[in-house]
Amino acid sequence: LAKTTQPIxxxxxxxxxxxxxxxxxxxxxNDYITWYQQFPSQGPxxxxxxxxxxxxxxxxxxxxxxxxxxSTLSLPRVSLSDTAVYYCLVGDPPMDSNYQLIWxxxxxxxxxx
Amino acid sequence: xxxxxxxxxYKIIEKKQPVAFWCNPISGHNTLYWYRxxxxxxxxxxxxxxxxxAVDDSQLPKDRFSAERLKGVDSTLKIQPAELGDxxxxxxxxxxxxxxxxxFFGQGTRLTVV
Numbered sequence: 001l002a003k004t005t006q007p008i009x010x011x012x013x014x015x016x017x018x019x020x021x022x023x024x025x026x027x028x029x030n031d032y033i034t035w036y037q038q039f040p041s042q043g044p045x046x047x048x049x050x051x052x053x054x055x056x057x058x059x060x061x062x063x064x065x066x067x068x069x070x071s072t073l074s075l076p077r078v079s080l081s082d083t084a085v086y087y088c089l090v091g092d093p094p095m096d097s098n099y100q101l102i103w104x105x106x107x108x109x110x111x112x113x
Numbered sequence: 114x115x116x117x118x119x120x121x122x123y124k125i126i127e128k129k130q131p132v133a134f135w136c137n138p139i140s141g142h143n144t145l146y147w148y149r150x151x152x153x154x155x156x157x158x159x160x161x162x163x164x165x166x167a168v169d170d171s172q173l174p175k176d177r178f179s180a181e182r183l184k185g186v187d188s189t190l191k192i193q194p195a196e197l198g199d200x201x202x203x204x205x206x207x208x209x210x211x212x213x214x215x216x217f218f219g220q221g222t223r224l225t226v227v
Contacts, residue, residue: 032214043117043204043218044156087155091214103155 004088009108018075020107022088025069033064033071036087038106044087048073083111115139117219119205125225131193134222138186138207145182146216147190148204156204162188195226 005023012018024033032051036044048055050062050071061074075082087106118137126132138145143164148156159178161169164185173180177196182188192199202223206216 034214041220041223043206043221044216046215046217049215103157105153105155 003102004090004104006086006088006104006107008105009110011110011112012078013112014079015077018078018082018109018111020073020075020086020088020109021070022073023070024088024090027068027090031068031090033062033068034089034091035060035062035073036089038085038087047086078109078111080111080113082109084109117205117207117217119203119219119222121222122220123223123225125227126195128197128226129194131191132195132224133192134190134203134205134224136188136190136205136219138188138205139209139217141209142207142217143185143210144208144216145188146204146206146208147180147188148206150202150204150221152201159190192224195224197226200224200226 003026006020010018010020032049034049035047037047038044048057048060048062050064052064052068055062063072063074071088073086085106085108087103089103117139120135124132145162147159149159150156158172160167160173160180162182165182167180177194178192180188180190188205190203202221204218204221206218208216
């Protein structure tokens, strides 16, 4: 199971674009990359999932370079309500019946006014 | 569509007492997870069910923890007896068959053992 490395914390300001990078040097061929967001006193919430290149939804974009050894979650024009912990996970959900998500400590993002 | 429902939201018990948590996953989701989350850490998987079968319980402390998922829908997680170190948030999540890597979480149960 691939291990991920993320910054422990980041600060930014309202209206800015925030990019959180996750390193996963040992990612396997079949592994997908999934990002979650967690607010205090709530369970994590799925944000985005991708395999390669770029994925975009109404919340964020996920950039994955060709070697897939890292990925970047991009949050456009953040607001105070984007203050949360963001988790990056890698794994092979569609193929591995023993698939197990391993969660790190995540990145604590603080948005300032 | 209703999300994952957990109860209770908060529970305070004395050590050595039993406690149980209940989870109702999203309708139609085959996969159900129980996680434990300590302050400042990511969730730690305790057990994963595929329908009513526990397919991964390697991280479940079986001497005091037990879980069941009757009829492949609702699930309960029990601790007996509870220890001080069991204080944590217990999260339930579920995934649909075609999106196993995407888990939908409940709000969790915050357990305090005193």
